[in-house]
């Protein structure tokens with residue numbers, strides 16, 4: 001694979017950079033930690049390095065240094081589509097280089113050749129009651145693939161041989177496992193969708209189509225080229241959001257114990273399934289529909305909407321899709337999806353309402369100065385787009401998010417092995433110890 005060559009070429013330079021930092025500047029202090037941060041979710045404590053992506057509060061996410069509009073513009077596309085091949089995005093995340101068409105295509109072809117899902121994975125999903133949350137099914141399906149981990153078997157094997165598996169080569173097996181897992185995600189996610197909401201159909205992967213279009217086709221949208229484009233857009237923009245969010249940090253931590261890609265990604269997906277993380281995106285469309293319902297199915301005018309929003313805030317309610325822990329501007333991932341919506345489905349009433357809320361809500365949220373970011377985040381529009389194209393099962397939206405996020409998680413995990421990162425083990429203190437520190441201060 002070209003991806004392996006591109007990484008191998010860069011290896012000596014990367015290892016040299018990290019070694020230099022560790023040996024020459026190992027004792028350099030990066031930041032302090034306050035008691036408030038320890039009790040307050042470790043917010044703002046700079047304890048990680050992520051070269052895959054960085055979230056700037058005023059600019060939003062950069063994937064390998066490229067902003068969302070740049071990524072959408074520069075990555076190779078299939079003829080007839082305005083949106084990138086996810087294979088190209090993966091090449092960028094993994095190798096730190098923009099791919100040409102052949103390189104993006106090679107990743108797509110690799111996925112096609114690795115897409116066959118073992119029968120027992122479907123059986124595992126079928127054992128669960130149909131009302132099981134799709135994220136639970138997604139996580140167990142990933143776990144069901146774990147016995148096929150090349151890293152796990154190679155690692156176990158070398159324990160009993162004289163040759164051994166050089167530490168510097170671990171990453172190659174992690175990359176193999178990542179490619180094998182990602183190749184199967186459209187089949188797994190679509191089967192979960194079909195099992196829960198459609199006809200239990202298992203649809204095989206078409207090598208003619210890219211990863212995103214395969215997923216769309218597998219849930220019955222073979223003819224809907226616009227939905228296929230939406231999938232490409234969605235999967236690209238949700239792929240990574242730095243290393244500190246719950247799913248990225250969890251999977252990275254688990255992989256630091258040399259747990260393989262399957263174990264690590266399933267753990268990350270369990271974090272993504274939490275209502276304060278990935279699950280938030282199903283709340284936004286629910287809220288949009290509730291607002292319309294409150295106005296008899298119509299989209300309220302500006303004044304009516306302003307009154308309604310003020311009443312909700314006065315009642316202490318959160319407005320889903322607004323605010324962010326890091327961002328201090330409109331999330332660029334909202335902006336590109338809103339542009340897609342305005343271009344193709346501007347007469348959809350939910351999109352119309354989302355546009356009106358975007359006009360009136362930020363100044364209202366900003367009024368009392370409490371909300372640090374009064375602008376929309378990516379979740380404010382995700383669900384409405386899926387809903388328009390007929391994916392109306394809200395609880396499935398986090399699986400779509402998960403499919404995309406595994407692209408980023410595996411890039412972090414593989415690079416952890418490339419750079420020889422050790423097992424993570426932060427130190428904990430007791431409350432009494434902090435009280436003693438406080439006494440002395």
Ligand code: CMX
Nearest residue numbers: 280317318319320321322323324325370371372373377379
């Ligand atoms: N509506 C009403 N009040 C809000 C608000 C919103 N959308 N966003 C923040 N606030 C309130 C908070 O509840 C908090 O009030 P209290 O001090 O009374 O508890 C205050 O404003 C300050 O919050 P903040 O520091 O601006 O925001 P946080 O970093 O604590 O939380 C987030 C960020 C996203 C959890 C929060 O804005 C929120 O709950 N938004 C709505 C849910 C949502 O859209 N979640 C998706 C997040 C997407 C992502 O993480 O990628």
